[in-house]
Amino acid sequence: MQKPLAVSWWTEARPVIGMLHAPPLPGSPRYDGDWAGVVRHVLADLEALTAAGVQGLMLENFGDAPFFPDRVPGETIACLTRLAVEVRSRTELPLGINVLRNDGVAAIAVAAAADADFVRVNVLCGARVTDQGLLQGNAHEVLRARERLGARHIQILADVDVKHSAPLAPRPLAEEVEETLARGGADAIIVSGTATGALPDLQHVQAAKRAARSAPVIVGSGATSASLPELWPHADAFIIGSSFKADGVAANPIIAERVREVLAVRANLLRS
Numbered sequence: 001m002q003k004p005l006a007v008s009w010w011t012e013a014r015p016v017i018g019m020l021h022a023p024p025l026p027g028s029p030r031y032d033g034d035w036a037g038v039v040r041h042v043l044a045d046l047e048a049l050t051a052a053g054v055q056g057l058m059l060e061n062f063g064d065a066p067f068f069p070d071r072v073p074g075e076t077i078a079c080l081t082r083l084a085v086e087v088r089s090r091t092e093l094p095l096g097i098n099v100l101r102n103d104g105v106a107a108i109a110v111a112a113a114a115d116a117d118f119v120r121v122n123v124l125c126g127a128r129v130t131d132q133g134l135l136q137g138n139a140h141e142v143l144r145a146r147e148r149l150g151a152r153h154i155q156i157l158a159d160v161d162v163k164h165s166a167p168l169a170p171r172p173l174a175e176e177v178e179e180t181l182a183r184g185g186a187d188a189i190i191v192s193g194t195a196t197g198a199l200p201d202l203q204h205v206q207a208a209k210r211a212a213r214s215a216p217v218i219v220g221s222g223a224t225s226a227s228l229p230e231l232w233p234h235a236d237a238f239i240i241g242s243s244f245k246a247d248g249v250a251a252n253p254i255i256a257e258r259v260r261e262v263l264a265v266r267a268n269l270l271r272s
Contacts, residue, residue: 008153009094009117010216014232015055016266017096017218018259019241020045021062021250022083027075028064035079042083043090045254049244050091052259057091058120058239059084060098062250067101069132077106084114096120096157102135104142104156112151118187120220120239124158125184126176128165135165139184158186160208163195163221173204177211190239192220196250197242199227205234225261232269 023038024030042059049057061072061080080099088095098120099107107119122128125137146154160176161167180186191208193200199222209217216236223231223238231238244259246252 012055014266015237016263017056017058017237017239018049018054020057020059021241024063025061025076025079027073030063039086046087046090048254048256049259052256053263056094058096058098059087061100064100067132069135070102072099072103072106077110081110081113084110084116088114101132104138105145108142108145108151108154111154112149118155118157120157122159122162124186125180127168128162129168130165143185155187157188157190157218158184159190163192173207174211177208181215188216188218190218190220193222196221197248198222209234225265228262228265229269
């Protein structure tokens with residue numbers, strides 16, 4: 001049997017982490033004024049994912065576009081914390097927080113308040129050109145915030161060559177992976193395609209895995225029941241969101257059968 005990597009919140013090998021895409025939150029341009037509806041949406045997705053048997057969860061403010069490039073306002077942090085506490089009260093599954101577009105400090109704060117296990121940071125090191133403008137690495141702030149909160153148990157999953165972005169100055173992926181781990185202090189690396197739901201280039205995943213050595217490499221987009229076998233030998237975990245949704249649109253409800261299909265493929269791969 002395959003053993004899980006030495007990551008504190010992984011209880012199984014090759015976990016599937018299901019996304020909880022929050023609708024627009026209070027203060028964001030598309031918020032419709034129905035806070036109870038926001039909570040219902042997140043909890044309905046939670047029920048679908050947990051009932052199907054995912055091994056982890058990640059909550060993010062997906063509906064808040066257009067996103068702040070770095071620090072988000074207090075109302076966003078407050079609302080995400082309320083949602084995270086609701087989720088945590090209903091499940092003991094590993095829970096992560098992602099505050100879009102790149103507020104790793106807020107993510108650490110929400111995770112600490114809600115007893116979550118990890119955060120995702122899109123640009124922990126370096127710089128990327130995005131629709132929010134220039135995103136710059138914030139490892140110095142994120143790790144110090146974690147230290148101030150006494151939250152070293154909250155692990156940092158950091159993207160490399162993150163989706164919906166372009167490099168400010170191209171550099172070898174291996175260098176980016178090595179520096180994000182060694183100098184940026186990431187606990188694991190995330191590799192994704194060019195956009196939400198896009199399949200990453202397999203050679204890209206393989207290169208990240210070689211550079212990461214013993215650190216976990218997570219596929220952050222594009223994993224489906226069809227693509228999972230190809231990705232399986234080269235990744236240690238899979239974050240899945242839009243492919244679980246109706247029409248592949250992240251804002252839509254989860255289709256439980258799609259979750260079960262992916263998890264059935266995972267189970268077969270674990271046995272092989």
